[in-house]
Amino acid sequence: MGCENSKSLNCSDLIKLFNKPDVLKHLCEEHNKILNKKIQGTFNGFVADENFKKNRYPDQPCFDHSRVILRSEEHYGDYINASHVDGFQHPKKYIVSQAPLEETNLRLVEDDLGKKM
Secondary structure, eight states: OGGGGOOOOOHHHHHHHHHSTTHHHHHHHHHHHHHTSOOOSOOHHHHSHHHHTTOSSTTOOOOTTTEEEEEEETTTEEEEEEEEEEETTEEEEEEEESSOOHHHHHHHHHHHHHHHO
16 A cells, blocks of 8 residues: 555645545545555465464465565474565665564564674
8 A cells, every 4th residue: 555545735735625525525535445446465474374373463464575584493484474664765674563472573573683783
């Protein structure tokens, strides 16, 4: 979703929009357009049998193209429900996740520290 669905408004246009009597209808229509837009991408890591129990919220998948891949451990694998998010002119600047489970939270910190050292 993100930026490709964003529209720029200057301050005066925003004020005009909110002064219209049908502003709520207009905002709801735009919101529904975004919600109904077909999402492109795959979620193979998310739906893999060995990973599904690692998701705190099974209705919130992460895309394969942006998911954080941990250094693999035989008994645990490389999966965590977390995604890289670009910052302004900084690819993969941030990591977002569901509230990670205790064991995946520790693995994420250990893996990230290992990459920085």
